[in-house]
Each structure stands twice: as structure tokens, then as C-alpha cells.
Amino acid sequence: MARDLVIILAGGAGKRLLLLSRHRAKPAVPFGGTYRIIDFALSNCVNSGLRQIFILSQYEPRSLWRHLDFGNPWDLNSMGSEVVIMQPYIGNVEDRWYEGNADAVRRNMHFIEERTPDSVLILAGDHVYKMDYRPLLDFHRQRKADLTVGVTRVKPEETPKFGTCSLDGQKRIVEFYEKSKEAKSTLASMGIYVFSRKALRECLLGENTGLEAAHDFGGDILPALVKQHRAYGYEFRGYWRDVGTISTYFETSMDLLSPRPPVDLSDPEWPILSNFEDLPPASFSESCRVSDSLVCNGAVIKGTVESSVISSGVTVEKGAVVRNSVIFPNSKIMEDALINLSIVDKDAVIGSRAKVGYGVDFSPNCVHPHLMNTGLTLVEKGSFIPAGSVIGRNCQVMKRERSAEAVVVESGQNLA
Numbered sequence: 001m002a003r004d005l006v007i008i009l010a011g012g013a014g015k016r017l018l019l020l021s022r023h024r025a026k027p028a029v030p031f032g033g034t035y036r037i038i039d040f041a042l043s044n045c046v047n048s049g050l051r052q053i054f055i056l057s058q059y060e061p062r063s064l065w066r067h068l069d070f071g072n073p074w075d076l077n078s079m080g081s082e083v084v085i086m087q088p089y090i091g092n093v094e095d096r097w098y099e100g101n102a103d104a105v106r107r108n109m110h111f112i113e114e115r116t117p118d119s120v121l122i123l124a125g126d127h128v129y130k131m132d133y134r135p136l137l138d139f140h141r142q143r144k145a146d147l148t149v150g151v152t153r154v155k156p157e158e159t160p161k162f163g164t165c166s167l168d169g170q171k172r173i174v175e176f177y178e179k180s181k182e183a184k185s186t187l188a189s190m191g192i193y194v195f196s197r198k199a200l201r202e203c204l205l206g207e208n209t210g211l212e213a214a215h216d217f218g219g220d221i222l223p224a225l226v227k228q229h230r231a232y233g234y235e236f237r238g239y240w241r242d243v244g245t246i247s248t249y250f251e252t253s254m255d256l257l258s259p260r261p262p263v264d265l266s267d268p269e270w271p272i273l274s275n276f277e278d279l280p281p282a283s284f285s286e287s288c289r290v291s292d293s294l295v296c297n298g299a300v301i302k303g304t305v306e307s308s309v310i311s312s313g314v315t316v317e318k319g320a321v322v323r324n325s326v327i328f329p330n331s332k333i334m335e336d337a338l339i340n341l342s343i344v345d346k347d348a349v350i351g352s353r354a355k356v357g358y359g360v361d362f363s364p365n366c367v368h369p370h371l372m373n374t375g376l377t378l379v380e381k382g383s384f385i386p387a388g389s390v391i392g393r394n395c396q397v398m399k400r401e402r403s404a405e406a407v408v409v410e411s412g413q414n415l416a
Contacts, residue, residue: 005117006050007108009040009101009191010125011058019380020345026055027125028064030328032256032265032272032348033296033311036067037243038125039274046389047125047270048073049132051081052115055125057102058088058097064191073275077154086111099215106204112199112244112411120200124191128252129240130263130270137194139171139234146229147148149173149222150192163218163278165226165233169326169391173231178218187233190240193217197275199329212215239263248375250343252328253309258291277329279312287318303333317352334387341393342377350379351387354406356397358390363403363412365394372396372412391415 003164014026021029027038038055045053053076057064070076071083086108088097089251090179098104105112105122112120119140121133140148164183166175178192190412195203203211203221214220214314225231239262255262265272279298284290288301295301298313303320311329312316319336328346333339337350340357357377365372372378375393383399384408391397392411400416409415 001137002283003115003117004050004052004119004121005112005115006045006053007105007112007122008038008045008053008055009104009122010038010055010127011061011098011104012065012126014061014126014143014244017243017249018371018400019370020246020249020343023381025061028060028067029126029243029249030311031128031243031249031253033207033274033294033309035265035272035274036064036330037128038064038067038129039272040121040128041125042074043270043272043274044131044133046076047271048131050121050133051076052117053083054086054108054111055083055084056101056108057100058104061085061087067275069275069299071381072288074273077291084111092161094154095124100220101213102204102217102221105200109201109204109326113197114139117197120197121193122193122195122244126244127191127240127242128263129190129236129238130267130272131192131236131238131240132270134239136192136236140194142230143171143232144230145194146196146223147225147231149231149233149387150190151187151237152190152238154188156186159183162170163222163300165222167233171232171234173233174228178223178224189218189222189244190236191218192236193222199225201227212264238260243364246343246371246376246378250326250374250376254324256294256309257307258411277312281395283412285318301369304334320350328381341375342379345381345383347381348379348383348385349416350385353387354385354389354391356389356391357393358383359392359411361411362393363410365396365414366412367396367414369412 010027030031076083158266166185192320241252282299285302289304294310295310302318304357306323309326313330317335320333322339331348334352338355342357372394377395396414398416
């Protein structure tokens with residue numbers, strides 16, 4: 001039987017998620033009310049029968065470590081299973097941070113080789129999708145490939161955001177472009193790579209290959225490897241989203257609210273597992289009104305919720321309205337407050353009669369106009385917005401010292 005080892009890349013800072021990843025690694029960002037983004041890659045592994053997993057972390061790892069809990073929620077602490085969190089460390093030779101995803105794997109190659117896998121499956125920890133990896137691994141072995149890249153179709157206008165590749169009739173990669181405006185294909189890399197152990201060792205550690213100091217798989221390794229080795233593309237036709245920006249994170253969250261969500265979180269045949277908190281069922285008062293929304297355990301709803309994701313432990317008081325928004329765990333929306341087109345991070349308090357995401361002015365954010373221009377407003381974890389405050393659109397509200405004085409933040413501005 002083939003031996004497969006999984007590496008999940010989970011050290012990214014996720015700067016394009018702005019306040020959501022300010023104090024946590026991108027894979028640890030909450031999603032879907034009770035999950036973290038990394039839960040999708042981990043659950044795909046377990047559901048695919050892959051139970052030898054290395055997780056490479058670096059940036060703000062604490063919440064990720066707490067969430068992983070030694071693999072307990074995924075039954076990865078049982079006999080024959082293993083989940084190992086690999087953090088940069090001081091050794092006899094070098095002491096430095098990982099300098100890219102390829103460098104992170106290179107720095108841990110001796111641990112990988114100790115497991116003597118036949119194939120190494122490398123995954124991004126910040127994508128939302130359901131995928132059985134077994135057909136991908138079978139495809140890789142049947143073609144005796146050195147490298148197989150998971151690819152999916154994207155819209156032509158989206159190709160500059162991704163690495164893209166062209167395939168011949170045998171699915172062999174003939175060209176690879178990393179985030180190029182001149183890409184000739186709409187087949188985008190999903191950040192899923194299967195390497196033979198020999199090919200991975202050669203490209204990361206081999207001398208005189210030109211790759212021994214390469215830092216990034218997409219930018220450095222893949223363009224060179226497709227010319228020198230047997231590299232193939234495996235096309236995935238299901239739902240897949242890279243939630244690396246505020247807008248894609250929000251759009252993917254709203255996809256959960258469709259009548260037939262593309263990612264079914266209640267599917268018993270392919271469960272998305274997580275480190276769930278033990279909370280009572282959601283509570284709905286006689287005065288509440290809820291429509292087209294996802295409401296999680298521990299939530300207390302006394303007001304109005306429309307087309308929103310209400311995470312575990314959230315309170316929406318009487319008279320409050322939450323519309324087209326994502327509210328992270330344990331936040332409180334007080335009486336008669338209005339939340340519209342916003343993401344409110346954990347443990348925030350929105351005071352009574354406050355308005356967040358308010359007005360008809362959609363001026364882009366003054367600091368991040370390319371990332372915040374759709375009207376979406378962000379409230380940082382642990383923030384307190386005083387009663388009667390008015391926060392416009394495309395705003396960022398940072399955590400600051402509590403004050404009872406109401407504030408007014410014009411659209412496109414930030415409150416620090």
C-alpha cells in the first residue's frame with residue numbers, strides 16, 4: 001500500500017484579510033459560524049483516509065494551535081494517525097523565519113524523509129472546498145508523475161490572481177504562468193501539489209538545479225519543474241474558493257446562505273469537522289425575525305436577522321437589525337443597533353442605537369482602496385462601539401480604549 005504524507009501550509013499572515021488576520025493566522029480565521037478555514041483541508045484529509053499530517057505554522061500561531069488541540073477533533077491522536085505542528089526553530093545551522101512556502105517545506109525535509117512517504121500531498125490551509133484526495137493521488141501514481149497540480153477552471157478575468165497552466169491531451173503540464181496577465185489558460189492552480197518524495201527532495205535540496213534556494217512553489221518551483229520533470233494537472237470540477245481577500249471571504253460566506261449551498265455543512269457523507277465548543281441550542285424569542293440566515297449554537301436572537309451568518313454565542317438584542325453581515329463568535333449587538341454589510345469579529349460589542357455599515361456613500365477605504373471598495377465594513381476583535389455611534393461603509397474599526405462617547409466615522413475612513 002502506498003504511503004502518503006500530507007503537509008498543510010498554515011503560516012501565512014493573510015494581509016489582504018486586514019483586521020480579520022491581524023492577530024491570527026489566515027487558516028485560523030473563523031468561517032461559517034463555528035468553523036475555522038483550516039477545517040476544510042483537515043476534514044478533506046480525514047475523509048480521504050489520510051492521517052499522517054504535518055502543519056507548517058509561523059505567523060500568529062496561538063489561536064491555530066488552540067484550535068487544532070493535538071488533532072483531537074479530527075481523531076488524529078488515535079493509533080496510526082499523526083498531526084505534527086511544525087514551527088520555525090533555532091538549530092545548529094540556522095535560525096530564521098520561513099521565507100516562503102517552498103522554503104518552509106525545505107526546512108522540514110529531514111522530518112519528511114524520516115516518514116519515508118511515497119508521495120507528499122501539499123495543501124493550502126486557507127481554501128474552502130470539499131475534495132476527495134484519493135482520485136488525485138491515484139491519478140499521480142498511474143502516470144508515474146514527479147508532480148501533479150490540482151487545477152480548477154476560473155473566469156478569464158480572474159487568471160491574473162492565480163497560477164495557471166496549459167495541459168496537453170495526456171493532462172501533462174506544458175506551460176505554467178504565475179499570476180500573469182498573459183496567461184493562455186483558465187486552469188488555475190488550487191495550491192494543491194502532489195510530489196514524489198524523490199522529486200520533492202531534488203527540487204528543494206538538490207545542488208545545481210537552480211531551485212535549491214527557491215522560496216515559493218508557484219513563483220519558483222513549478223515554472224521550472226514543468227520543463228524538467230513529469231508534471232501533470234488534475235482537474236477538480238467542484239466548488240473551490242480562495243478566501244484570501246475580504247471580498248472573497250464575504251462572498252464565500254454568503255454562498256452558505258443559498259437555498260442549495262455549494263458547500264453543504266450538514267452532509268453526513270463528507271462532514272466538515274472542527275473543534276466545536278459545547279454550547280446550548282440557539283434561542284429565539286417571540287420578538288425575533290430571522291430569514292435566509294445561518295444561526296449557530298449558543299446564539300440568542302431577540303431582534304431581526306436577514307441574510308447573515310450568526311456565529312456561536314452571539315447575542316442580537318430586541319430591536320437590533322443584522323442584515324447581509326457576518327458576526328463572529330460571542331459578539332453582542334445591543335438594543336436597536338443596525339449592522340449592515342459588515343463583518344464583526346469575535347467578542348465585539350455594538351452599543352444600542354449604533355449604526356455600522358450605514359449610508360449611501362460608498363467611498364473606498366482611504367488606506368486600502370483596492371481591498372475595501374464594495375461597501376463592506378470591518379470591526380476588529382474585542383472592539384466596543386459606543387451607543388449611538390454611526391460608522392459608514394468601507395470602514396475599519398480597530399479595538400481601542402472603551403469610551404461612552406458616541407463616534408461618527410465617515411465612509412472610507414478608519415477608527416483607531
